[in-house]
Amino acid sequence: MKPEVVMNNTELNVNKKKSSKLQHWKAFYKKFKRNKLALIGGYIVLFYILLAIFAPLISPQDPYEIDLVNTLQPPTTDHWMGTDDKGRDILSRLLYGTRLSLAVGFVSVFFGAFIGILLGLTAGYYGKWIDTVIMRIVDVLLAFPGILLALAIISALGPSLINVMVAVGVFSIPMFARIVRGSTLSVRKLEYIDAIRALGATDFTIIFKHIFPNILSPVIVQATLRLATAILSAAGLSFLGLGAQPPSPEWGAMLSSGRDYLFSAPHIALFPGIAISTLVLGFNVFGDGLRDALDPRMKK
Amino acid sequence: MKQFEEKILEVKNLQTYFFTDEGTSKAVNGISFTLNKGETLGIVGESGSGKSITSLSLLRLIQSPPGKITGGSILFKGEDLLTKTEKQMRSIRGNEISMIFQEPMTSLNPVYSAGEQIAEAIRLHQKLGKKEAWNKAVDMLRLVGIPSPEKRAKQEPHELSGGMRQRVMIAMALACHPEVLIADEPTTALDVTIQAQILELIKTLQKDFGTAVILITHDLGVVYETCDRVAVMYAGKIVEYTLAKEIFTNPKHPYTIGLLNSLPRLDMDQEELTTIPGTVPSPYNMPKGCSFAPRCAHAKKICEQAVPDLQTTGPSTQVSCWMFTPQWEKEYDAQEKVGV
Amino acid sequence: MFVFIVRRILQTIPVLLGVSLVVFLIMQMVPGDPATLLAGEGATKETIEMIRHQLGLDRPILYQYFDYVIHAVQGDFGESLRSSRPVLDEILVRLPITLELALASIFITVVLGMVAGIISATKQYSAADISIMIVALLGISLPSFWLGLMLIYFFSVNLQWFPVSGWGTINHMILPAITLGAGGAAIVARMTRSSMLEVVRQDYIRTAKAKGLKEHVIIYKHGLKNALIPVITVVGLQFGALLGGTVLTESVFAINGLGRLIVDAIRTRDLPMVQGGVLIASVIFVFMNLAVDVLYRYFNKRIDLN
Ligand code: SF4
Numbered sequence: 001m002k003p004e005v006v007m008n009n010t011e012l013n014v015n016k017k018k019s020s021k022l023q024h025w026k027a028f029y030k031k032f033k034r035n036k037l038a039l040i041g042g043y044i045v046l047f048y049i050l051l052a053i054f055a056p057l058i059s060p061q062d063p064y065e066i067d068l069v070n071t072l073q074p075p076t077t078d079h080w081m082g083t084d085d086k087g088r089d090i091l092s093r094l095l096y097g098t099r100l101s102l103a104v105g106f107v108s109v110f111f112g113a114f115i116g117i118l119l120g121l122t123a124g125y126y127g128k129w130i131d132t133v134i135m136r137i138v139d140v141l142l143a144f145p146g147i148l149l150a151l152a153i154i155s156a157l158g159p160s161l162i163n164v165m166v167a168v169g170v171f172s173i174p175m176f177a178r179i180v181r182g183s184t185l186s187v188r189k190l191e192y193i194d195a196i197r198a199l200g201a202t203d204f205t206i207i208f209k210h211i212f213p214n215i216l217s218p219v220i221v222q223a224t225l226r227l228a229t230a231i232l233s234a235a236g237l238s239f240l241g242l243g244a245q246p247p248s249p250e251w252g253a254m255l256s257s258g259r260d261y262l263f264s265a266p267h268i269a270l271f272p273g274i275a276i277s278t279l280v281l282g283f284n285v286f287g288d289g290l291r292d293a294l295d296p297r298m299k300k
Numbered sequence: 301m302k303q304f305e306e307k308i309l310e311v312k313n314l315q316t317y318f319f320t321d322e323g324t325s326k327a328v329n330g331i332s333f334t335l336n337k338g339e340t341l342g343i344v345g346e347s348g349s350g351k352s353i354t355s356l357s358l359l360r361l362i363q364s365p366p367g368k369i370t371g372g373s374i375l376f377k378g379e380d381l382l383t384k385t386e387k388q389m390r391s392i393r394g395n396e397i398s399m400i401f402q403e404p405m406t407s408l409n410p411v412y413s414a415g416e417q418i419a420e421a422i423r424l425h426q427k428l429g430k431k432e433a434w435n436k437a438v439d440m441l442r443l444v445g446i447p448s449p450e451k452r453a454k455q456e457p458h459e460l461s462g463g464m465r466q467r468v469m470i471a472m473a474l475a476c477h478p479e480v481l482i483a484d485e486p487t488t489a490l491d492v493t494i495q496a497q498i499l500e501l502i503k504t505l506q507k508d509f510g511t512a513v514i515l516i517t518h519d520l521g522v523v524y525e526t527c528d529r530v531a532v533m534y535a536g537k538i539v540e541y542t543l544a545k546e547i548f549t550n551p552k553h554p555y556t557i558g559l560l561n562s563l564p565r566l567d568m569d570q571e572e573l574t575t576i577p578g579t580v581p582s583p584y585n586m587p588k589g590c591s592f593a594p595r596c597a598h599a600k601k602i603c604e605q606a607v608p609d610l611q612t613t614g615p616s617t618q619v620s621c622w623m624f625t626p627q628w629e630k631e632y633d634a635q636e637k638v639g640v
Numbered sequence: 641m642f643v644f645i646v647r648r649i650l651q652t653i654p655v656l657l658g659v660s661l662v663v664f665l666i667m668q669m670v671p672g673d674p675a676t677l678l679a680g681e682g683a684t685k686e687t688i689e690m691i692r693h694q695l696g697l698d699r700p701i702l703y704q705y706f707d708y709v710i711h712a713v714q715g716d717f718g719e720s721l722r723s724s725r726p727v728l729d730e731i732l733v734r735l736p737i738t739l740e741l742a743l744a745s746i747f748i749t750v751v752l753g754m755v756a757g758i759i760s761a762t763k764q765y766s767a768a769d770i771s772i773m774i775v776a777l778l779g780i781s782l783p784s785f786w787l788g789l790m791l792i793y794f795f796s797v798n799l800q801w802f803p804v805s806g807w808g809t810i811n812h813m814i815l816p817a818i819t820l821g822a823g824g825a826a827i828v829a830r831m832t833r834s835s836m837l838e839v840v841r842q843d844y845i846r847t848a849k850a851k852g853l854k855e856h857v858i859i860y861k862h863g864l865k866n867a868l869i870p871v872i873t874v875v876g877l878q879f880g881a882l883l884g885g886t887v888l889t890e891s892v893f894a895i896n897g898l899g900r901l902i903v904d905a906i907r908t909r910d911l912p913m914v915q916g917g918v919l920i921a922s923v924i925f926v927f928m929n930l931a932v933d934v935l936y937r938y939f940n941k942r943i944d945l946n
Contacts, residue, residue, distance in 0.1 A: 034321075140658030145925040146884015148902075148918050149662075155906040155914045156669045232783055236888050239785050240903050252783075259789055259892070266793050273786030281781035361849050393852035401850075406843040411865045421851045472851070 031293040038289015044282030052098040061089035063096040063249045074267055082267045085257060086247075090268065093249035094275050100250045101279060104165055104234040105227045111169030112230075113223050116176025121207055121215075123177065124184025134177065141174040147233050154242045161250065164243040168230045179222050183215035217294040224287035228280045235276050251276050307375075308479055308512050309335040309358075314372035316350075316357045318583075319365065325583035327353040329536035330372065332610075335480065340506065340513040342527035342544060344520060344559070348580045350536040351516045352402075355484045358514070359393050376480075395425040398473035402485035404465035408457040414441070414468045415453025418475055425476045440471035444501060463494035470501060477509055484516045499526055520563050524548060529616070532556050535581055535591035538610070542617035552619040554596050590622065602627060645934055652926055659922045660712060664705050667915055717916035722908050727916035731898060735920070737807055738886050738897035741820065744813050745882055745889075748821030749828055750875055754868070756825070757832025761867075762859055764837065772829060779826025784885055788819035788892035805894035812895075820889040824878035831874045832867065839867040869939045876932030880925045 032038055051058070066086045073083040081090040123134040141149065150167035157163040187193065188211065196206060237243040238252030246253065251272040258269030316328035328350045335341050345351045356362050357369055360381065374381040376397065381389065393399075401407045408417060418437035422428060428436065434453070441449035444467040457465055466486060473481055483502060487495035503526055506513050515526060523530050527544040532553065540553040551557045558576035578595035587593055593603040602622050610620045622628050675692040676683070692698050696707055711717070717727035756776065760769040795815060796804040802815050839845065840863055848862045886899035894900075898917055905913035 136654065136658065139655055140662060143655050143659050143926050143929075144662075144884075144918070144922050145880040146882070147887065148884045148921055151884075151887060151902065151906065152663060152666050152914065152918045155909075155911070156666045158671070159906075228781065232781075235783055236785060239783075239888065240891055242903075242906060252785075255783075255786055255789070262789060262793050263797055266797075269786070269789050269793075273783060273790065276786065277778070277782045280783075281777060284777060284781050359850060361846060390852040390854065393850055395852055399850040401843060401847065403843050407847045409844040409848070409862050409866070412862075420853075424852055469847070472847075 028293050032289055035289045035292060037285050038292070041282045041285030041287075041289055044278060045286055048098055048102065048279050048282065051095055052102050055095040055099055059089075059092040059095045061092045063088060063092040064247055065089075074265065081271045082265070084254070084268050085261060085265075088247075090254075090271055093254060094251070094271060097249040097251045097254065097272070097275070098279075100161065100244060100248065101231050101235065101276070104161065104168065105231040105283075108165045108168040108230045108234070109172055109223055109226050111165065112172025112226070113176050113219065115169075116173040117180050117212075117219065119173070119177040120180025120182075121184055121211065124181040125188060125203070125207055125211065131181070135181070138174045138177045141170070147171065147236060150233060150237065151242070154237060159242040159245065161238075161244045161248070164234050164237050167237070168233050171233065172226050172230060175222060175226065176219065179218050180215055183218050184211055187211050187214045221287055221291040221294060224283055224290055228283035228287065231276065231280055231283070306337040307334050308337050308377060309514075310375040311358070312373045312375070314354065314357060314374065315370045316353050316362055316367060317370045318367045323584040326536050326586065327367070327583060328357060331531075331533070331536075331538045332372075333531050333538065333541060335512050335514060337479075338506070338510050338512055339528045340503075340515055340526055342515045342517060342523040342530040343533055344517055344523055344530055345533035346518055346580055348535075348583070349533040351518075351533045352484055354533070355399065355482045355514065355516050358482060359397060359399060360389055361393075361399075391425070394421050394473070394478070395476045396478050397480040397482065398476070398478040399482040399484065400466070400469045400473045400486050402488050404462050404469055404489060407469055408465055410457055413454050413456050414460065414465075418453075418468065418472045421472050422475050436475065437471070440475050441468070443505070444468075444471045444474075445497075446471075462490055463498065466490060466494075466498055467501070470498070470505070474505055474509060474511070478511060480514065481506070481511050482514045482516070485518070486515075487522065488518070495522075502526070520547075520559055532559070535586065536583070537591065537620065538618075539592065539620045540618070541610070542614070542619075546614070546617055552613060552617065552624065553592075553621050554598055554623070555592050558595075590620075592621075598623060600628075641938070644937055648930055648933055652930055655926055656923060657709070659926070660709055660919060661705065663915055663919050663922075664708055667911055668701065670911060712919065717919070718912035720905075720910055720913045722905075722910045722913070727912050730901065730913065731916055731920055734896060734898045734901045737895060738883075738890070738899060741807075741813070741816055741886055741889065741895065741897060742879070742882055744817035745821035745824070745885075746875070746879060748817050749824030749878055749882070752821070753825040753828025754832050754871065756829040757871075758836065758864065760829065760833040761836030761840075769833075773833070776826040776829045779822050779829075782822070784819050784823055785888045785892050787822060788815070788889060791815045791819060792892070807893075807895045807897075812893075816889050816893045816895060819892065820882055820885050823885070824875075824882055827878060828871060828874055832871050835870050836863060836867040839863045842866070869936070872932060872936045872939065876929055876936075879928050879932075883921055883925055 060080075066088060067083065068086070070083050071085055075082045081094065084090055084093070119134050119138070123131040144152075150164075150171045153167040153170060154163050157166065193206060193210060196210060201210075234243060235250070235252030235255070238250045239256045241253075241256060244250030244253045246257070254272040255269055255276075258265075258272065261268050311334070312332050313330045314328055314332070315326070315330050318325040318327055331350075331354065333341065333343075343351045343354060353362065353367070358374055358381070360369065362369060369382060372382070376392070381392070384392070408414070412420075415434060415437045418440055419430070419433040422433040422436050423430070426433075438449045438453050441453055446452050446464060446467055452460070452464070457468075460468065470486075481502075486502065487498050490498060499522060502513065502515075505511070513526075515522065517523060523544055530542065530544045530547050531538045532540040532547070532555065534555050540547070540551070540556045542552075547556060548560070551560055555576070562575050576595055581587055581591055581594065587604065589602070589604040589606050590596070590599070590608055593599045596603065600622065608620050608622045608625065610618045611624045612618050613624050675688050675695060675697055679688045679691050696704055699707075715728050717731075719725065720727055720730055723730065756772045760772045763769050792804055792815065795801045802811050806812055836859075840859070845858060845862055848858045853862075886897055887903055888899070889895070890897045890899040891903055898921060902914055902917040902921075905911075905917060
């Protein structure tokens with residue numbers, strides 16, 4: 001008789017939890033939808049993702065096709081954004097470049113988040129000397145000013161887009177580690193974690209089944225905002241000639257080639273910059289909106 | 301018994317609403333009371349009863365948006381504060397009507413010394429030089445019983461204890477000899493022994509200055525020790541308004557009785573402390589009838605259908621409860637009949 | 641306070657060691673053998689071995705690291721592979737330029753950011769607030785190198801108000817400082833605004849109102865001082881981003897500072913130079929953080945002790 005009662009109780013609890021979770025997401029969605037700016041950010045991001053997916057279908061020209069007769073052309077009906085120094089269609093190159101920027105952004109943030117989350121969870125959950133060691137490492141990584149760490153890594157690995165992903169990813173690790181550690185610490189203190197441990201759950205189950213879902217919202221917010229930074233950093237590295245190499249239509253690299261023609265053909269530098277700014281703006285606004293909607297402290 | 305004749309503050313049908321995304325909250329829903337010169341009025345209620353909002357409304361310090369005083373009047377010396385300009389209000393605040401708050405820890409600005417903050421209030425309302433204002437601030441600190449006030453005046457809030465900070469707040473509030481002092485839970489955040497000291501201090505200074513005091517509290521014990529009259533608030537309304545003594549000897553409203561029963565008392569033999577079951581209704585979702593009905597042991601059908609008016613049941617007692625109306629007996633009968 | 645400063649200084653030592661270790665390890669990842677590289681093509685095995693021995697590359701890696709640290713502490717970061725001059729000498733020539741640029745930019749970041757943030761917060765939801773916040777959003781989203789190019793195009797090429805590139809006069813400084821400081825200014829503006837709005841909700845602001853103070857006295861006397869305390873930390877962090885950003889800005893405006901030195905060194909695979917440059921920039925940043933922490937602690941002591 002007794003075990004059954006217990007079963008019923010847990011079932012009840014689980015149901016309760018599920019419905020409260022559902023409510024939580026509903027409340028989040030409601031809040032998010034009310035934030036017009038965040039919605040715009042979301043649409044911008046979605047728009048770029050669609051552009052990236054359908055780039056081969058919608059590009060008017062081959063992004064690599066050199067046309068030495070029509071170089072440095074300002075925008076015309078044939079070339080809506082003009083042509084570059086090799087006569088390539090800038091619009092087509094930008095469309096293909098969307099794929100590169102998004103790929104670099106997602107891969108590097110995923111990489112950085114993955115390692116950062118692991119470090120943060122371990123540090124926050126086990127505490128003591130493990131925490132100290134991990135957080136010291138994080139401190140060291142944060143002691144590099146801005147993108148200099150990424151720069152140093154590239155200097156060792158050599159310039160390429162893949163290495164940019166690695167470098168920018170490493171650059172993101174400390175942020176994630178810090179945030180995840182902080183949230184883990186606060187979740188670990190909750191009573192129910194003790195209760196689960198008393199029931200004999202392993203550390204692994206506790207961390208991934210009970211703590212991880214609870215720290216997800218700050219991680220998602222951070223990842224979105226981090227995507228903006230990652231895309232900017234990657235474009236910067238390519239601009240310096242340390243990332244994507246010609247003839248790649250990477251936006252930073254396109255900008256870099258445009259700087260030599262600032263006098264005669266400023267549109268070469270103009271359009272890639274607008275593309276980067278809009279996409280980064282999209283992620284920033286989207287991330288801000290997510291944070292406002294997910295952060296319980298902001299609720300009144 | 302003291303004689304109070306001169307009304308200094310008269311609040312009529314005051315309404316303060318909050319307009320938020322979740323809906324309209326009628327935090328203060330039509331309350332009336334009067335305050336005479338030199339007397340102490342207690343406003344008692346649980347958190348969320350609207351008592352703090354009432355106190356902030358009196359000085360028009362409600363954060364707007366989302367809050368707004370939507371109706372009623374606040375007559376101070378015969379003039380309605382709700383029709384005054386912001387500039388006129390400023391010359392009243394801290395000068396003729398002062399306020400002290402619940403959290404002495406956070407109510408003082410951390411980056412200025414205690415003396416600076418008192419002197420600021422003095423200079424604002426009195427034509428005094430920097431030096432004179434400072435000296436007066438030190439005098440005030442001495443008056444509120446702070447030892448070595450010259451030294452303390454130069455200290456910043458983080459160097460003072462909680463009780464000390466509340467004394468600084470009192471010094472600041474009384475620096476311009478206001479006619480009304482509003483004390484919003486002035487002792488809640490303090491230790492028990494310090495609570496008694498602060499209450500004693502307010503009482504003494506009140507006598508010396510002839511200040512009328514509105515004491516906001518959730519603690520009937522505090523009322524017993526300090527107040528002349530008391531208004532019990534529940535869900536934005538006054539449910540019982542009477543003499544402080546009366547409320548202990550002859551409480552009327554079921555909510556007041558509930559509050560009294562949950563109070564530890566030395567003069568009575570109590571088997572155990574009882575607490576009122578249930579919680580204060582959500583301000584966005586008020587019951588249609590008597591707001592206490594969901595928690596009231598005496599509730600009848602009529603209680604859920606209509607709001608009871610404030611009934612005068614004695615020379616200085618008003619109660620808002622169907623029990624004290626002629627309808628109550630009929631209702632009782634009706635129910636008996638249904639029961640049969 | 642004194643104890644705090646001493647403890648904080650002691651704490652920077654392991655961080656600095658860590659930074660040097662990371663830089664050192666990154667350089668170990670370089671494919672290819674530095675000795676072979678240095679010896680040039682067609683060098684005999686003996687020559688390579690000799691160079692390797694000279695450089696200490698035949699010793700255990702940990703030994704090499706300590707050797708590197710001991711030399712670095714004495715100001716010896718090795719020699720540039722390209723110019724054969726000591727790394728430190730080359731850096732010291734470039735460093736003042738970069739510091740000038742950084743200071744000019746941090747000035748823009750702080751002044752522009754705070755003023756914009758204060759205007760925004762005091763006029764919440766006004767047209768001014770909304771436009772400032774939109775510009776700030778753009779500010780954190782624009783790539784600085786692109787902003788630099790556009791500024792050059794409009795102000796140097798078209799209007800010819802400022803020189804296109806170079807360094808030396810105030811006129812040379814304005815566009816690079818804006819380019820580098822804009823992002824930070826946007827972040828500081830957002831932070832100042834939210835910090836002000838947070839402070840306005842504090843109990844002591846209510847006290848100030850209850851005293852009968854005027855709105856602007858409340859905001860500027862009681863609010864601002866408290867609101868700027870958390871902004872200190874943000875400015876400190878921005879300094880790091882800014883120091884890293886000099887790499888791009890100096891490249892856009894052809895300024896011969898430390899940032900450009902590092903980028904050129906990476907291009908020419910002048911590893912000791914990269915190593916030294918990154919290390920020195922990091923050391924500056926670490927000490928800058930130290931200063932910011934002490935400042936923050938100094939202003940925040942009142943709040944901390946609650
Ligand atoms: S009116 Fe009815 S419900 Fe309300 S307090 Fe009186 S008896 Fe109770």
